[in-house]
Amino acid sequence: MRRSPRETAESARRISRRGLILGGAQLGFVGLLAGRMNYMQVEQADTFRLLAEENRINIRLIPPARGRIVDRNGRIIAENEPTYRITMVREDAGDVQKVIGRLSMLVELDEDDLNRALAEMQRTAPFFPVTVADRVSWEDISRVAVNAPALPGVTPEVGLSRIYPMNDLFAHVAGYVGPVSERDLSRYEDPPPLLRIPRFQVGKVGVEAKAEEMLRGQAGAKRVEVNAVGRVMRELDRREGEAGGDVQLTVDAELQDFVKARLGEESASVVVMDLEKGDLLAIASAPSYDPNEFVRGISVPDYASLRDNDRRPLASKTVQDAYPPGSTFKMVTALAAMDAGLVAPDETVYCPGHMEVGGRKFHCWKRAGHGHMNLEQSLRESCDVYYYDLALKVGIENIAKMSRRLGLGTDYDIPMSAVSSGLIPDKAWKKRERGSDWVIGDTVNASIGQGFVLTSPLHLAVMTARLATGRSITPRLIKSVDGIETPWRGGSDMGLNDSHLKQIARAMYAVSNSRRGTAYGSRIIADTMRMAGKTGTSQVRNITAAERARGVTRNDDLPWERRDHALFVNFAPFDNPTIAVAVVVEHGGGGSTAAAPIARDVTLQALYGGLPPLDAYPNKDRSRIRALHDRLAREKRAREAEGNDRA
Template sequence: MRRSPRETAESARRISRRALILGGSQIAFASVLGLRMRHMQVDQADEFRLLAEENRINMRLIPPARGRIFDRNGRVIAENEPTYRITIVREDAGDVDDVIDRLSKLVALDPDDVQGARDEMKRTPPFIPVTIADRVSWADISRVAVNAPALPGVVTEVGLSRYYPQRELYAHVAGYVGPVSERDLKRYEDPPPVLRIPRFQIGKVGVESNHEEILRGSAGAKRVEVNAVGRVMRELDRREGEAGSDLQLTVDNRLQDYVQARLGTESASVVVMDVEKGDLLAIASAPSYDPNKFVRGISTGDYGELRDNDHRPLASKTVQDAYPPGSTFKMVVVLAALESGMVSPDDTVWCPGHLEVGGRRFHCWKRRGHGYADLEKSLRESCDVYYYEMAMKIGIERIAEMARKLGLGVSHDIPMSAVTAGLMPDKGWKLRERNAEWVIGDSVNASIGQGFVLSSPLQLAVMTARIATGREIMPRLLKSIDGVETPIVGGESLGLNENNLRHVRRGMYAVSNDRRGTGYRSRVIADGLRMAGKSGTSQVRNITAAERARGVISNADLPSNRRDHALWVNYAPFDAPKVAVAVVVEHGGGGSTVAAPIARDVTLQALYGEDPPLDAYPTSDRSRIEAQQDRISREREEREAQRSSRA
């Protein structure tokens, strides 16, 4: 049926209207799309360019060079050495077992390291390098490089690792570094990214740990191009990090070396302190250990050997351990008594060999007693009964106050690990810690450095320096940072009566220089270098009444772990003090027979700066000292040769 012209025209109008609407919609859509494309390509171009760049380029951290550590004269204590390692990339190696087998014919591989590498490969993506041999020699690296075509996926790398050329000398002072552990990371609320770098080393103990932030430096960065799965294609640019600061310690390497050699196989410690600045010239614990073994992770066998040694080589005895100070504490008691005004230097006490207090008998070390003793005699011959009487007269509070003034019972701020505060008890302490009242017997025990009183060798050296100068000498271990001297803290007057100090110093002089002094056999006879000292012998066992009746067993007849600790403190020269020395020999026996000779030898080394002339010693000692100096000199030469060959 044919449409009329009118219907045809109406139909055409409808089609034209729909076409117009559809065409308009298409034009509008195209316009919106064009505007959006313009917005993205022009207005947001920088943003999308950055996103694309971030997907293509990664920033990676470069570990900084760790700051070095030196002694006071510039001798290296801790440095960085180039280390070579061999890594393997699993996806490039193909047959990993075959490649490792071929590599083992060129380089000696540790089975534990190989197994560790296999385990790590299972946890990491196939394109990440895994270390299979660390700290290999340049000869090993050369053999691998020559045979590179036969070792697909094997890559050689070079980095920096910590090295301690002085080995055992500074293990307890400088400490050591080691790989970052989970425990290390937990110390930070937000760990620095540099600690996430594989095999990054961080200070674990000693100066290395206490000054970690200063020594670490700041990381650098490099830009690398990676593909879609994160594999590195090429390095685009790099910014090197900022090396850590160099530290200079106050310790004198030659003196430290001598002290360590002089202690030998003893379980002992020595602190040598400059009485003017407080500089620690030597601070040594024996036996020691090689910190280099800890840098990459010590073996179970080596660690077990150190841990199970009854001489405790891992302990920093100079600052970490606290001992009953024995008779070296008597200067504290007598100074407290003099300063109280209740006692004068000429007051005497009758010593029959014991004192009855509250129904208990407290003995003097000399069974028959010392007779009448004044201040000088009580120090010279170490009369215990004199100090029992002093303690009962002035009380523990005055004694504790004086002890803290002289540096005991407080933790000194030096950058070593586990620095103890020791223990200077008083009435409040016993009530808090033991829930018990202080009794007179506690004061009597404390008066001779026994009972609850505990002090470290460092504290005893500080005490001696303060007695020698009358000033608040503070110990200092860090001399400078990047050549900038660290401030000397303290040095103000202690506010003690100079006459009282003079009487105590005179008593200490008599200990070493009077024929009746307990330290006379270890005296210095060189003019102008004579020392003032005090011996100490602290008990580590109870002596029963039955044993006293039979006769006290001598230290030589006791098992080594039941013998008394031997202590000695001194300063020298007497007329113009330069150094203070404290020595503790664990289970050594008598302080005057064991610790005093060590202290005398160390003091002369510190004053002369080298082996002292034999005429500085008593005639009877010279042949022994000469043989001792020869032995230590040979040992020093052998150690230097070993260090030189290692370097």
């Protein structure tokens, strides 16, 4: 049927209108697409280029070299050594068991380490390198490198690990490092990325832990090209990290070595303190342990032997342990009484061997008593009853106040682990901590350093330094960081009466140099080196009335753990003091027999800056000292030979 011209024209108009609408829609879509392409390719070009680059380029951290720890003379206490390890990439190895079989013919593989590595391979991505042998020798590395074609996926690598060349000498001071643990990470709200590096080492105890931020350094970085699944294809560039700062301690390794040798098998501690800047010249605990074992991974049996040892080799006794100071505390009580104007130097107290206070007998160490004692005599012969009498006059508040002025009961900020603040009790403390009132018997006990009073060897060294100088000397352990000296506080004048301090010093001199002094047997013969000191013996058990009636059991007849602690403090030379020394021998018995000889020998070593002449000692001690000197010389030669072999 033919359309009329009118119908044809109408149809043409409708088609043209639809075409225009469709064409306009297409044109609009093309325009929108062009606009979006312009936005993405021009305006957002940098953003998308960066995203694409990040998908292709990864940034990997490079661990920095850890700073060294050295003694005051630059001798190495802790440093880094190259260590060699062998890694394997499961994907490249193919048949892992076959490759390990070949590797075991070249290198001795530890079965436990190998099982651990195989388990790690199953947990991680197939292209991730896993250590199968650590701390292997250069010869092992060479054999692996030569046989590389037969060992697909196996790579010899070199890295840095911590080493302590003096072994156990500074274990309690420097501490040791170990791999980052979850506990280490929990100390940070946002842990630094550096700590996520596999096998990265951080300080665990001692200076290594306390000076971690100084020693760690800044990480470097390398850019590597990776494929879609994260496998490294090539290294593009690298920026080496910044090594950690070198930390110089105030300690003298030669003196520390002598102290260790002198302590021998005792469970004991020694602190030697410089009286100018408060530098800790030696700070040693015995027995000790080898920190290298912890860095390498100590075995369960070896750790158990350290943990279960009743001499507690893991404890830093110089700062961590707090003991009743015994009679070394008597200078505090005497000075508190003089400062309060309650005693004159020539005023005497009669000692019959005990004193009754509040219906209870408080005994003197000398059962028959000392008779009439003045201040100097009471310190020289360590009469307890004299200080019981002073305690009734001066009171615990004055004693506590003087204790704190002399540096006791203080938490010193030195970079060692578990530093104790000790305990100087008073009425408020007992009410708060024990929920009971202070009684006069508590004051009597405190006057001779028993009861609630607790001090560390570091506290006793500070107390002695302040008695010798009249200044508020504070201990310092870090001498410098990267050659920049750390602040030191030689101490301002404490405001104590100079005459009172001289009276205490004369009495301490008599302890060591008067024939009736408790430390006369450990005196120094050299006139220019004579020391002033005080013995101390602190009880670790209660002595019953029945035991006193039949006679107190001698320390030598008791089990080791029930014997008294032996203490001694001193400063020297008497006329111009330069050092203070504190010694504590756990369960050593008497301070005069166990602690004073050690303190005298250490004092002479420190004053002479090396092995002192034999004529500085009493005749009876010279053969023993000669044998000790010979042993130290042999050990020093052996260490030097070991160091040369390592080099």
